[in-house]
Amino acid sequence: MTYPIRHLFLSLMIFPALLVSAVAHSAPNRIITVGGPVTEIVYALGAGDRIIATDTTSKYPEQQENLPKVGYMRQLSAEGLLALQPDQIIALEGSGPAPVLDTLKDAGIAVTFIPELNSPEAIHTGVLAIAGILGTEENGQVLGHSVKEKLEVLQQQAQKRENPPLVLFLLSTGQGSPMTAGRGTAIDTIIQYSGARNAATDLQGFKPMASEYILAHAPDYLLLPSRTLEQAGGLEALKKDPLLGKLKAVQENRVLSLDGTLLLGLGPRTPEAIATISDQIFPNNR
Amino acid sequence: MAYLSLAKIRRRKKRDGASYWLLPLLLVVLFIAILLSLGIGGVSIPPLASAGHFLSYLGLTHSDLQPQEILILEAVRLPRTALGLAIGMALGLSGAVMQSLFRNPLADPGLIGVSSGAALAVVCVIVLGDSLFASFLEATSSYSLPLAAFAGSLATTALVYNLARRQGATDVAVMLLMGIAVNAIVGSFIGLLTYIADDSELRSLTFWSMGSLSGAGEATWPSIGIMLFASLLLLRLSGPLNLFLLGETEAKHLGVATEGIKRQAALAAACATGAAVAAAGMIGFIGLIAPHLARLIGGADNRFVLPAAALIGALLIILADTIARIVVLPAELPIGLVTSFIGGPFFFALLFREFRKRRA
Numbered sequence: 001m002t003y004p005i006r007h008l009f010l011s012l013m014i015f016p017a018l019l020v021s022a023v024a025h026s027a028p029n030r031i032i033t034v035g036g037p038v039t040e041i042v043y044a045l046g047a048g049d050r051i052i053a054t055d056t057t058s059k060y061p062e063q064q065e066n067l068p069k070v071g072y073m074r075q076l077s078a079e080g081l082l083a084l085q086p087d088q089i090i091a092l093e094g095s096g097p098a099p100v101l102d103t104l105k106d107a108g109i110a111v112t113f114i115p116e117l118n119s120p121e122a123i124h125t126g127v128l129a130i131a132g133i134l135g136t137e138e139n140g141q142v143l144g145h146s147v148k149e150k151l152e153v154l155q156q157q158a159q160k161r162e163n164p165p166l167v168l169f170l171l172s173t174g175q176g177s178p179m180t181a182g183r184g185t186a187i188d189t190i191i192q193y194s195g196a197r198n199a200a201t202d203l204q205g206f207k208p209m210a211s212e213y214i215l216a217h218a219p220d221y222l223l224l225p226s227r228t229l230e231q232a233g234g235l236e237a238l239k240k241d242p243l244l245g246k247l248k249a250v251q252e253n254r255v256l257s258l259d260g261t262l263l264l265g266l267g268p269r270t271p272e273a274i275a276t277i278s279d280q281i282f283p284n285n286r
Numbered sequence: 287m288a289y290l291s292l293a294k295i296r297r298r299k300k301r302d303g304a305s306y307w308l309l310p311l312l313l314v315v316l317f318i319a320i321l322l323s324l325g326i327g328g329v330s331i332p333p334l335a336s337a338g339h340f341l342s343y344l345g346l347t348h349s350d351l352q353p354q355e356i357l358i359l360e361a362v363r364l365p366r367t368a369l370g371l372a373i374g375m376a377l378g379l380s381g382a383v384m385q386s387l388f389r390n391p392l393a394d395p396g397l398i399g400v401s402s403g404a405a406l407a408v409v410c411v412i413v414l415g416d417s418l419f420a421s422f423l424e425a426t427s428s429y430s431l432p433l434a435a436f437a438g439s440l441a442t443t444a445l446v447y448n449l450a451r452r453q454g455a456t457d458v459a460v461m462l463l464m465g466i467a468v469n470a471i472v473g474s475f476i477g478l479l480t481y482i483a484d485d486s487e488l489r490s491l492t493f494w495s496m497g498s499l500s501g502a503g504e505a506t507w508p509s510i511g512i513m514l515f516a517s518l519l520l521l522r523l524s525g526p527l528n529l530f531l532l533g534e535t536e537a538k539h540l541g542v543a544t545e546g547i548k549r550q551a552a553l554a555a556a557c558a559t560g561a562a563v564a565a566a567g568m569i570g571f572i573g574l575i576a577p578h579l580a581r582l583i584g585g586a587d588n589r590f591v592l593p594a595a596a597l598i599g600a601l602l603i604i605l606a607d608t609i610a611r612i613v614v615l616p617a618e619l620p621i622g623l624v625t626s627f628i629g630g631p632f633f634f635a636l637l638f639r640e641f642r643k644r645r646a
Binding site: 053056068069070071072074075076077078079080081082083084094097099100103106107205206 | 327328329354357358361362363484485486489490493498500501502503505611614615616617618620
């Protein structure tokens with residue numbers, strides 16, 4: 001009974017979709033980004049307005065908070081993605097599950113994987129790859145080059161430091177054994193490039209650190225995500241902490257904090273993160 | 287215990303005539319739920335249009351869907367619904383059989399190590415896969431998690447069953463205790479592996495333990511086959527299990543080959559549940575709630591309870607998956623969350639209603 005109306009409605013909906021898919025071969029206009037660093041790079045390349053949805057690991061920049069979230073990057077839903085009518089999905093390697101992304105490819109949607117950004121070189125190649133998809137190669141060259149160059153300068157500076165101080169990162173404070181970041185984490189890279197040594201290099205990945213061990217290491221600096229420091233009640237409250245208050249670094253106000261979205265993964269903002277820490281540790285010589 | 291069971295069976299005789307009527311009714315309700323699950327999702331395709339599409343294969347109607355809508359129906363929704371049906375059936379039946387076998391209303395296949403065994407195997411593959419089982423991962427690719435889960439659940443069940451064996455006979459009470467001990471040990475290994483897992487491995491584990499039907503597709507067909515076969519085996523046990531309700535000794539005196547029944551029940555339930563866990567991860571609550579619902583509506587005769595638990599299990603999974611798919615669009619909730627979120631309070635309501643009825 002309502003058939004003619006529905007047909008009209010359907011064709012109205014499908015017509016723009018067809019137009020979009022015709023344009024898709026030149027540059028995608030309805031992009032879904034999966035993985036925090038991917039979202040960040042697309043915005044950094046000035047194509048943020050072409051993103052229609054992101055995943056829950058995307059926390060930066062603030063503009064993307066109003067976009068629909070397609071769930072956790074490894075737990076995507078085929079129909080949920082299809083309903084958004086994307087023409088391109090840019091996903092960090094390891095996104096999935098694989099059958100879901102295969103279904104999307106079957107539906108004619110371009111799905112591109114970006115290798116994990118676990119080293120400064122990977123940031124460079126990742127930026128270039130994403131710029132290639134977006135059709136913003138020039139911006140990509142500029143951004144990729146500047147990130148690479150800044151990191152190289154920082155690395156050279158770091159290598160020249162004598163007696164690099166010991167930095168201990170803690171993800172949380174308070175009850176239980178706090179989590180620290182060992183080898184193979186973005187935090188390890190950030191600490192090293194800022195000219196310091198990671199106090200947890202004998203651990204691999206994120207691991208809880210025993211209280212005794214924290215005291216025994218006697219780090220020169222304590223590094224915390226800024227939210228953790230806020231939740232602990234700031235530096236003064238930290239000094240009264242039964243465990244951390246005993247650290248010389250805390251007593252002598254050598255506590256560094258940095259936005260958590262900068263600390264947990266590498267990306268285009270990594271050079272700034274490293275510089276911020278480095279400036280605090282070596283205030284007099286840049 | 288024996289007295290209670292006798293009372294149940296006497297009451298059953300009074301209700302006998304009524305309860306069998308309920309099976310076709312359940313089938314009709316299940317059919318409506320299937321239509322709903324095929325017709326609801328992120329992309330709006332009217333339920334009637336999607337039903338029309340499937341009928342068009344029989345030449346009955348003309349399908350007027352777009353290619354994209356057909357892809358969603360056939361590649362996304364149909365495999366999910368089929369997998370959900372098989373899993374619900376397998377979990378409901380295994381739960382009903384375990385409750386009769388152990389004569390314990392809280393029993394489920396998890397008691398004999400099915401779920402913990404599967405979980406341990408999956409944790410091993412996720413956490414140690416790259417370093418220790420690289421060749422296994424390569425040889426099995428997308429089948430590696432299902433295979434590991436299935437093998438893990440069978441191996442643990444076999445271990446529990448054999449530990450409970452004394453001079454050729456298994457005591458169900460000993461089996462229950464062995465199951466608890468084995469579950470505790472397996473649980474500690476899972477904890478150890480969780481400790482050494484990294485962030486993304488932990489996320490994978492957490493999601494696996496909450497279940498999801500989103501893996502439905504070619505890789506899940508073998509699991510569905512195993513579930514159907516094991517379900518048939520379980521259904522055949524309904525007669526002897528009725529006599530088990532009297533007590534094991536009584537059943538033996540009445541001529542039931544109790545050892546054979548116990549072995550078949552444990553093996554088939556492990557296969558059914560193991561395959562379900564392999565295909566969709568852990569989906570709690572269905573194995574417990576489906577048999578109880580069946581008994582609440584139609585009495586304790588296992589010839590009714592077993593098929594009814596299968597149908598109710600399928601119904602619950604299908605409905606839970608439909609909800610899981612649509613509440614947080616464009617993302618998706620793990621189905622295990624939905625089953626306990628909605629199943630728990632629902633179960634409460636039914637129990638209280640039943641108590642009130644008994645008091646009146």
